[in-house]
Amino acid sequence: MSDSKNANPKWWHILITNWIIADPNYMLEVNGGPSRNYQVQKYSNMKHLYLFGGRLRTVKQLPLNLIVGGLMILLGILFWIFEASWFWHKLSPAIPIVFSYCWFISFTMFIKAATSDPGILPRNMHLPNYPTRIKDEDDKTIEGSSSDPIVANPDEYFNTITLPYYDDKYNGVNVKYCTTCHIWRPPRSSHCGVCNVCVVNHDHHCIYINNCVGLRNYKYFLWFVLFTVISNIYVTVTTFVHIFHYLSTDSNLKSFKHSIETYPGTFVTLILSILTLIYPLSILIIHICLTSQNLTTREYLNNVRPNKNFVHVFDTHSMLKNFYITWIGRSRGVSSFRLRDQSMAGDIRLENLPPLE
Numbered sequence: 001m002s003d004s005k006n007a008n009p010k011w012w013h014i015l016i017t018n019w020i021i022a023d024p025n026y027m028l029e030v031n032g033g034p035s036r037n038y039q040v041q042k043y044s045n046m047k048h049l050y051l052f053g054g055r056l057r058t059v060k061q062l063p064l065n066l067i068v069g070g071l072m073i074l075l076g077i078l079f080w081i082f083e084a085s086w087f088w089h090k091l092s093p094a095i096p097i098v099f100s101y102c103w104f105i106s107f108t109m110f111i112k113a114a115t116s117d118p119g120i121l122p123r124n125m126h127l128p129n130y131p132t133r134i135k136d137e138d139d140k141t142i143e144g145s146s147s148d149p150i151v152a153n154p155d156e157y158f159n160t161i162t163l164p165y166y167d168d169k170y171n172g173v174n175v176k177y178c179t180t181c182h183i184w185r186p187p188r189s190s191h192c193g194v195c196n197v198c199v200v201n202h203d204h205h206c207i208y209i210n211n212c213v214g215l216r217n218y219k220y221f222l223w224f225v226l227f228t229v230i231s232n233i234y235v236t237v238t239t240f241v242h243i244f245h246y247l248s249t250d251s252n253l254k255s256f257k258h259s260i261e262t263y264p265g266t267f268v269t270l271i272l273s274i275l276t277l278i279y280p281l282s283i284l285i286i287h288i289c290l291t292s293q294n295l296t297t298r299e300y301l302n303n304v305r306p307n308k309n310f311v312h313v314f315d316t317h318s319m320l321k322n323f324y325i326t327w328i329g330r331s332r333g334v335s336s337f338r339l340r341d342q343s344m345a346g347d348i349r350l351e352n353l354p355p356l357e
């Protein structure tokens with residue numbers, strides 16, 4: 001009975017599992033199987049979920065991004081209910097309008113940072129070019145023939161290659177082979193253990209946006225953190241003014257207690273804005289320090305102790321130039337493969353081949 005059910009799935013079932021929240025491992029087979037790139041990554045350690053037909057993505061982890069987004073929406077709603085009208089009439093309409101602008105930038109940057117491609121590199125681009133038998137997870141031969149040997153990865157694939165640097169004082173820039181993705185990683189890229197992919201300009205994996213932060217979403221991440229801090233400081237200051245308004249001569253309120261009893265919503269908004277300011281503010285300070293040197297979090301952590309051999313070739317030695325590059329100027333680059341494009345037979349860029357022996 002369950003087979004006949006699967007053979008003719010209801011349209012809404014297909015809509016939910018193949019389009020709204022698609023996990024390639026659990027998608028329903030319709031019209032001859034998967035046709036787009038986001039639908040073909042069927043392997044057990046595939047960590048991404050695709051939303052709305054592969055337009056957005058998230059990682060299969062505790063969805064802390066929903067809590068972050070929920071807190072942002074809650075703070076916005078509290079401000080619009082308890083503060084906007086009071087400030088609009090008492091002081092100036094500009095106060096709620098400026099808040100709405102900052103909140104909107106903060107929220108849209110959050111959505112972009114959390115759901116866009118951080119710069120994932122295609123897999124299996126640098127496989128050995130001699131006959132090799134490659135097995136899948138069930139020990140089935142999926143490349144080469146059963147008579148081919150399962151050969152060892154060439155030695156150089158396990159080495160770190162050092163690209164030369166013009167100044168002999170330094171060792172140069174290290175480039176490594178990823179034995180999981182089977183690619184030579186471009187400089188500054190690294191493998192994210194949570195997402196199980198290599199990411200260009202990998203900064204860190206952020207559990208609060210539930211996505212990696214890399215070349216293609218770092219700017220969104222920076223502007224999200226900056227505008228979250230601005231919005232929260234704005235709410236903290238305005239609610240503070242609203243509550244301590246009893247000190248001014250034209251107020252009929254007598255005391256602090258009287259003020260928070262009259263405006264309990266304002267008091268709750270003030271507490272929430274302070275609590276949700278602390279963490280983004282510390283992240284912002286860290287990233288201002290890092291971007292002043294055009295350093296990624298990973299590069300910083302790998303070289304916390306002074307390392308004579310570490311040469312940060314990407315530092316322009318001008319703080320302003322570094323800020324310009326990281327916050328505004330650097331191109332996001334193109335996505336290595338488009339998830340919504342038609343998938344091609346034999347395309348191994350998205351396949352999960354086991355590590356070579």
Ligand SMILES: [Zn+2]
Nearest residue numbers: 178181191198
């Ligand atoms: Zn990798």
Ligand SMILES: [Zn+2]
Nearest residue numbers: 192195205212
């Ligand atoms: Zn990641």
